[in-house]
Every structure is written in structure tokens, then in C-alpha cells.
Amino acid sequence: MGRFKRLRPILLSSFLQLDLRGKITTTLLAAALALGAIMVFASYVLFRNQLIQNTEALLEAHALLEQREIELRLAGIITLAESLAVNPVTANALADSRGRETYLDPLLRNQRLTVTGADITVVDYRGRITASTHTNPPDYSTSSSFQTMMQSGQATQQIEQAGLPSATLLVALPIRYRLTNNVEGAVILRVPLAPLLSKEWDDSVWLSDAAGNLLAGEQPQEKSFERANVLRLPAPLDTTDFRIVLSRDQTAAFRSLDLLLIVFTVIGAFVLVGVVAFARWGAQFIARPLGEIAAVAEEIAASGRPVAKLPVRRDDEFGRISAAFNTMVDRLRESYADLENRVVERTREYEASRREAETASNLLREAVQSIAVGFTIYDQDDRLVMCNEAYLRFYEQSRDLIVPGARFEDIVRQGAQRGQYHEATGNIEAWVAQRTSQHRQARGIPIEQRLSDGTWLLIIEHRTPSGYIVGNRIDITELKTTAEALAESEQRWELALRGANDGVWDWNLTTGEVFYSDRIKTMLGYPADVPANSTDDWLLRVHPDDVERATALYQQHLKGETEFFEAEYRLRCRDGSYKWVLSRGKALVDDNGVPVRMAGSNTDITERRAAEARVRDRTEQLNAIFSLSPDGFVSFDAEHRVKYASPAFKRMTGLDESDVVGLDEVAFSECLARQCREQATFPGMAALRAAHQSELESAGEGSGKQRQLIEMQHAGKRVLEVGVRMSDAETVRQILYLRDVTHETEVDRMKSQFLSTAAHELRTPMASIYGFSELLLNHRLSEEKKKDCVSAIYRQSQLMISIVNELLDLARIDARRGKDFNFQRIDVCELLQEINASFKAPNERSGPSGPQDATPHWVQADRTKLTQAVTNVLSNAYKYSPGGGTVSIEVIDAPDPKGKGQRTGIRITDQGIGMTPDQLKRVSERFYRADNSGKIPGTGLGMSIVKEIIELHGGDMALESQPDAGTTVTLWIPSA
Numbered sequence: 001m002g003r004f005k006r007l008r009p010i011l012l013s014s015f016l017q018l019d020l021r022g023k024i025t026t027t028l029l030a031a032a033l034a035l036g037a038i039m040v041f042a043s044y045v046l047f048r049n050q051l052i053q054n055t056e057a058l059l060e061a062h063a064l065l066e067q068r069e070i071e072l073r074l075a076g077i078i079t080l081a082e083s084l085a086v087n088p089v090t091a092n093a094l095a096d097s098r099g100r101e102t103y104l105d106p107l108l109r110n111q112r113l114t115v116t117g118a119d120i121t122v123v124d125y126r127g128r129i130t131a132s133t134h135t136n137p138p139d140y141s142t143s144s145s146f147q148t149m150m151q152s153g154q155a156t157q158q159i160e161q162a163g164l165p166s167a168t169l170l171v172a173l174p175i176r177y178r179l180t181n182n183v184e185g186a187v188i189l190r191v192p193l194a195p196l197l198s199k200e201w202d203d204s205v206w207l208s209d210a211a212g213n214l215l216a217g218e219q220p221q222e223k224s225f226e227r228a229n230v231l232r233l234p235a236p237l238d239t240t241d242f243r244i245v246l247s248r249d250q251t252a253a254f255r256s257l258d259l260l261l262i263v264f265t266v267i268g269a270f271v272l273v274g275v276v277a278f279a280r281w282g283a284q285f286i287a288r289p290l291g292e293i294a295a296v297a298e299e300i301a302a303s304g305r306p307v308a309k310l311p312v313r314r315d316d317e318f319g320r321i322s323a324a325f326n327t328m329v330d331r332l333r334e335s336y337a338d339l340e341n342r343v344v345e346r347t348r349e350y351e352a353s354r355r356e357a358e359t360a361s362n363l364l365r366e367a368v369q370s371i372a373v374g375f376t377i378y379d380q381d382d383r384l385v386m387c388n389e390a391y392l393r394f395y396e397q398s399r400d401l402i403v404p405g406a407r408f409e410d411i412v413r414q415g416a417q418r419g420q421y422h423e424a425t426g427n428i429e430a431w432v433a434q435r436t437s438q439h440r441q442a443r444g445i446p447i448e449q450r451l452s453d454g455t456w457l458l459i460i461e462h463r464t465p466s467g468y469i470v471g472n473r474i475d476i477t478e479l480k481t482t483a484e485a486l487a488e489s490e491q492r493w494e495l496a497l498r499g500a501n502d503g504v505w506d507w508n509l510t511t512g513e514v515f516y517s518d519r520i521k522t523m524l525g526y527p528a529d530v531p532a533n534s535t536d537d538w539l540l541r542v543h544p545d546d547v548e549r550a551t552a553l554y555q556q557h558l559k560g561e562t563e564f565f566e567a568e569y570r571l572r573c574r575d576g577s578y579k580w581v582l583s584r585g586k587a588l589v590d591d592n593g594v595p596v597r598m599a600g601s602n603t604d605i606t607e608r609r610a611a612e613a614r615v616r617d618r619t620e621q622l623n624a625i626f627s628l629s630p631d632g633f634v635s636f637d638a639e640h641r642v643k644y645a646s647p648a649f650k651r652m653t654g655l656d657e658s659d660v661v662g663l664d665e666v667a668f669s670e671c672l673a674r675q676c677r678e679q680a681t682f683p684g685m686a687a688l689r690a691a692h693q694s695e696l697e698s699a700g701e702g703s704g705k706q707r708q709l710i711e712m713q714h715a716g717k718r719v720l721e722v723g724v725r726m727s728d729a730e731t732v733r734q735i736l737y738l739r740d741v742t743h744e745t746e747v748d749r750m751k752s753q754f755l756s757t758a759a760h761e762l763r764t765p766m767a768s769i770y771g772f773s774e775l776l777l778n779h780r781l782s783e784e785k786k787k788d789c790v791s792a793i794y795r796q797s798q799l800m801i802s803i804v805n806e807l808l809d810l811a812r813i814d815a816r817r818g819k820d821f822n823f824q825r826i827d828v829c830e831l832l833q834e835i836n837a838s839f840k841a842p843n844e845r846s847g848p849s850g851p852q853d854a855t856p857h858w859v860q861a862d863r864t865k866l867t868q869a870v871t872n873v874l875s876n877a878y879k880y881s882p883g884g885g886t887v888s889i890e891v892i893d894a895p896d897p898k899g900k901g902q903r904t905g906i907r908i909t910d911q912g913i914g915m916t917p918d919q920l921k922r923v924s925e926r927f928y929r930a931d932n933s934g935k936i937p938g939t940g941l942g943m944s945i946v947k948e949i950i951e952l953h954g955g956d957m958a959l960e961s962q963p964d965a966g967t968t969v970t971l972w973i974p975s976a
Contacts, residue, residue: 029272193217374391397452509587543571632646643732653672769793772792824863848888853891920961
């Protein structure tokens, strides 16, 4: 495409240089070439498509015949092999060598296979050859197809040496023994694939699989037409998807078409020669008259006058053109003579007008040169027509550039490059574009221009109706200097006010008028142009709560009681909200000391007052948090002196805030250490900081945090955890926190004691069980002794089970804390009657008596847990009254001493051994038993369980006892 673009100008130039006859001949020749090429191309495409269709149809027919031939031959040989496989003679011959020679060998020798080179071989289950149509059959014992058939019991097929001339189809068919249906051998059919392909056609023939891989035959390398048909074969070849492919070389198929194209090309060449000859002969009839017209036109153009004429030889279109041309020449001759007369007359008039214009121009030039204002005229093309001397003096640096005919843009650009225009410095092109745009608009808008020598010019330009631009330059340097000095002074005052963000007010005390600056108005949300010039406006906007105080401060200053006026009050904004302002001012007095004027400023301090309010609110919140926090805090400033101590610090240590505030950390550490026990004293702030730093450095190593504990010798002997946290703030550099861990420490101690006691209680029965078991294993004992040992083991096992069960009950109660209790409304009397009916007193003693009152007493309780608590108390009542005596139960009601309503009590009384006051205090301790003799069985956990259950019901347990006088236990529960 690029080459054609380069040749196109050359061809067009050559065509235009031809004469008319050559152009006509060339045009007809190009048209004939194009038409011939189109016809030849269309014929070629049509014949080619027809040839392709015929070739494909012929290949399809050949492929179908070849397909049917191969299908019939393979079907026949497969059918033969299958008949041998299912023939009982074949199966019997595998086990009978005599039958093999008598029946099987003659049967195979008489077979005529439909494929040349094919053979059928019968093998046993080991692959050993039994009979074969081949004189030297191969060994099939290692054939993968045979082994697969033996494993699966199904017919298999395999292609060997695919793509080679010796490619072979191997089919293995199982031979089954009819009685057992076991595979005893196989009929192996070996079919060479090459003989299946026909040689009757000139086309190439080959076999391929579904993926297009060559199996047999020869696949052409040249580009060719192909036709592939899928072979429909019987089992077990129905899964092979073999294809028979026929192809024909495209070069041979298109040979006749190429010959036809050559013939058409030769005929077209003869046709083009005839077209060229005819075109040249016909073109002369058009070119000759046109040549005569061209010659006459050239003669008229050379002389400049219409004198020559065309000969009129015929009456056709060219003859009419010649006659019209001659008439046109006559008319032009007449017009030419008239035009010459008019030119002479207009020349005389022009000379007179030119002399008058020169006179007027000289007068105008003299007038313009005499004025002090710079004057210029630019034409429609923006070129200078004229300027006066004043204009040249203003632009002295560009005097050599300002000449008639120079473009305005060129003059200002070169002048800007010389540094003549102050505004153009550093950005010449942008300034030139802006100035040129202003000049061309010429709307009469005044433009101020500053030159590099400090001169200021006022430029006014107008465009005339004829499109000219008339401009004036007026020197305003003196006026500009004065205005700039005034503006600078005002700007300095404005910047001072804006820098302070203050509004200014000026109060004339004589007239009562007040001036408010724009900032005061915008500060309150009003536009700057809103009038406000009286003190009434101020009084109406001051907050009612602040009017009296602010007015009093004004009056004090006007009386001379204060040197300056200063007040903070609220002013109402336009939207109704209020802003805090700081108003400051000073009064001016006359010679008699009477105030005549007062001026000052207002500063918006709303954000400052809001910040102060937030600080106060935050301080109050922190004070409330510290006062309510159970943890103590002590803060230190940048010099490590105590700055603050929370109320919780006093509660924990007994030290008041006034005792420690202001102390350095050394004195504070000594003061706090004196309040601690020597065994767990305060280590000091320096040691805590070092420990904190060590924790930070070892944080990535996974080491655990080391708790620092101190114990107070007063203040309830609390155990406190202490630590320090560092800060980068200027006001607070470090904070000491103290946390009361007395309860946690006591709980840890009780857990350790409980585990030690539990281990001891479990070890006692375990030692008995171990000892009696060892006697039974290592000594010969009488039956009576054995029975005693087993009884002892049984008792100790029961004791262990009781301990474990009660420990599990306590663990469940501690873990769930009543979450698994099923509270319901229960009649206590009815529940006690059920317990009495099911309770079995020891040693055939009588059961408990009571309750006598059958009136319902309702409580909200878990029936099972309450039954367990009452049963435990009853068991203890019987165990600790071994001498006998009655056990009684009664139900009582009484008001709650805490004022929470009524409560119901279950009182159980025995007449047993009783307890001392010290024993009473320890009744609810786990594993505590009032009997130290060991004669009364028990685990020491029963009353602990009772106490936990009753407390989870919202009640409590009361005990009364005297030694040898029995014990009374009352279980109190809130009434329902």
C-alpha cells in the first residue's frame, strides 16, 4: 500500500503530460484492463470452487467404498475368530492334546482368512501356543493385550507398531470352559493393517485413530484435499474409533485450472491490443477540433486583444462551439474599447483626490505630533499606520521597532524581550498574548501599563467603523505613585488587623455613633455592608447574663478607674447562636479629662472558651473516674516529682494526697516503703522502671510478665500489685498504678490449701486399700481374715467415692454458680415430708420427727439441690449423735434482717456431741471435721456443699451448738 502511494503522484504527473488523444487512449486501456481482470478473476474463482466440490464429492464416494470394504473384511475375520472362541471343540482341545491334533489343527488349517497376512492363534491360559494358522506364530505370553484379557475376562484389542508398514491389529478373545465359565485360554487374531488399504485409486489412503495419529498407510506431506470416515466395526473393535482417510494432491487437482488461466490471459492480451488501436483511431475525431480552439486561445492570450477567430467547418457540436467562440470575441473587442475610455477618466479623478488627501493628512499629522498624549493608529491587519512623538518618547527602548507597517504583536514582543514592560518579566509569551488580545478587542476599556523605567501609562483604545484601531497613552505616573502610597498605608493597617483576626470599633462618645469594621460584622455572620452605627446595636446583641457586667467594666474605664478596658462576654450571631469575644480598648480624653472617643478591638475567643470547657469537663470526668476506680494511680511530672494521687491510693496505703504531692520519687518511695511489711516492701520507682524496660526488651522472646507485689502493714494488710507506665508527655512522664489483689492472693492460698487437704484426704483411704490388697496378694490368710480385708477395702472405696462425688459437686457448683439450677415454686413442708419418707436412718434408728405444721410455706428453689442440702444436714445430725436421741425438723418464718421481705427457715436439731465456738467457726471449711478421733465417718465436705447451695438460693446458714448439748442448723431461704 505504501509503494502505491509513492507511485501515484508519478503516474498522475505522467498522465497529465499526455495530449488529449493519449489521455483518451490511456483511459480506455485502463478500463479494459480492469474489466478483463474482474472477469478473469470471477471465472477463476467460479471454476476453482466447482473443481473443489467435484474433488470432495469424488473423495467421499471413494472413502465410502473403501470404508465398506474394510468393515466387511474385518467383520468377517472377527466373526470367524469369535466362532472359534465359543466353539466347545476349542475349549476341550486346550486340555486334550489328542483332540487338538484331531480337531483343532485341521480346523484352523482349513480356514481362509479375508485379509492377506492375517493369522489366528489359539493359546492356553499361560499364553502357550496350542494351534495356529501361521507356521511360526509369535509368543503371546508377554503380550499386554493377552494379559489384560486374562485379568478382565473380556475381549481386548491393541495396535502394534502403529504408523509403520508392519502395523498390526491384535485382538484377544477369551475361551471359556462351559461348565465353570472360567477363562482357559484365548483366540488371538493378528491382522496386518496395510493389506486392508486398497490400491485401486490414485488417491492416498491411510488409517488413523480419533486423535489423527497415523496407524497404517502413507500420509502425504503436501497440501491436499482429505475425506475421513469412521469405521463401524463389531465388538470388541467398536470402541477403537478407527478412521479411513483418502486425500488428493491439490497441485494435481488444480493443474487443469492453471492451464485454463493461461489461455484466458493470452486471449485478454490480444483484446487489449485491439482496444488500444481502436481508441487511438477514435480519439483523433475529438482531439483535432479541441486543438484548433487551444491554438486560437493561445494567440489571443499572447496579443492581449481579442482579434483571432476559429474556422467553422461542420455543423456538429464542435461547429456550434466555434461559432459561439467567434461571437464572444466580437463582444470582448467592444467591451475592451469602452473600458479603456473609462480608465482614462478615472485616472484624472484619482489624481485630484490624492492631492486633497495629502493636504488633509499633513494637517492631521501636525496636530497629532503637537499633543502630549501618545497617539497611534493601526489598520485592519493590526499594522501601524502612524504614531506621534509622545508615543515614541514613552516607548524609547522600542523606538527603532515602531515604524509604519510593523505588526503590533511584533512590536510588543520585541519590546518585552528588551525588558521594556514590567509585567512581562519572566512570562513574556503569556503577557504578549494577553496584551495582543486586549489591543484587538479595543472596547475603550482603560488599561494601566507599567514600564520598566517606572512610568505608568493609561491606555485607551477604540476600533473605528472601518476596522482601524485608534489608541491613546496618558502618563499617570504621579497619580499612581500617590495612590500606591495610600494603598500601602491602608494595606499595612488591614494586614495588622487581619493578622490578629480582630475586628475594630470606634465609639464617638460625643455623638454616640459607633464604627464597626467588616471583621466584627462577619464574625457574627452578618454581611459586611449591613449598617450598624449605634451603641443600641451592641446592647441588643450582648447576652442578657453579660450586659450588666460588660457595662460596668465600660463605666469603670470611662471614669478612669482602669487604664485599659478589657471584658469577655457573649454576642448574639445572625443565626441566633452566641459567640464569646474578648473586647479591649482605651478611651481618649480632652484637655479637661472628659472622654470624647473610645476605640478598641474584638477577638473571637469562642474556640478558646470551648476548649477551656472541654478541659474542665475532661478534668471532672477523670477526677470522677479516678475517684470511682478501685485501682490507685500516682502521676509524676518531667522532674519525677509527684503531681497527683488518686483517692484509691489513700484507701489502699493510708497516705493522703497532701502527704506525697511534691515529693521526688526517692522520697516518695521511702514514704511508701514505710507503710509496707519488711517481707514485701515497696522496691522503689527506679527498680520498677528497670523492670518495665526489661519487660519491653524481652517482649518478643515470649517471657511472661513478673508481678511485683507489696503488702501493707496497716490499711487492712492489703496485698497490692504495683507497676509503672512511661509517657512522652511534658506534664506526665510516668504513672505508678496500684491494684488490690488481696482477694486473688487469698483465693490462690485457699486453692493451694484445698488441693493439699484433698490430696491428704484421698491418700488416707488409698493407703488402706493398698495395704489390705498387699496382704491379700502376699500372705495366706484365713477366710475370716480375707473377708475382713475385703470389707475394709470396700469401706475405704466407698469413702473415696463419697469424697470424689462431693468434690465433683463442689466443682460443678463453683463453675456454674447456680446457672444449672431449676428454680420453681416449692412448698417446703411437702418437700420435707418427701425427704423424711425416703431418708434411711443409720443403725435402725427412728427417722426425723416433724415438721408438725402442715401450713404451706412457699419458696423459689431447685428441688434437687435443696433436697441434697437438707439430706446432708440430716446425715450429720445422725452421725454426730452416736449415743442416740431424736432428730427434729421444723419450718419457721421470719423477716429478712436486711429488709428484703420474708424468709423461710428449715431448722434441724440433734442431741449429739455438739461443738465448741472454735469448731463452729470452721464448720463450712472444706475437709474440716469436728471429730478428730476418726470414729465418725465422713469427708468434711458435706457442710461446705450445704453452704454453697443455700447461698446460691439467696439465703444463708445459721448454726447454734454447745459441747455435749447438740447442734441446731437453720437453712434460711427467701420466701416466694
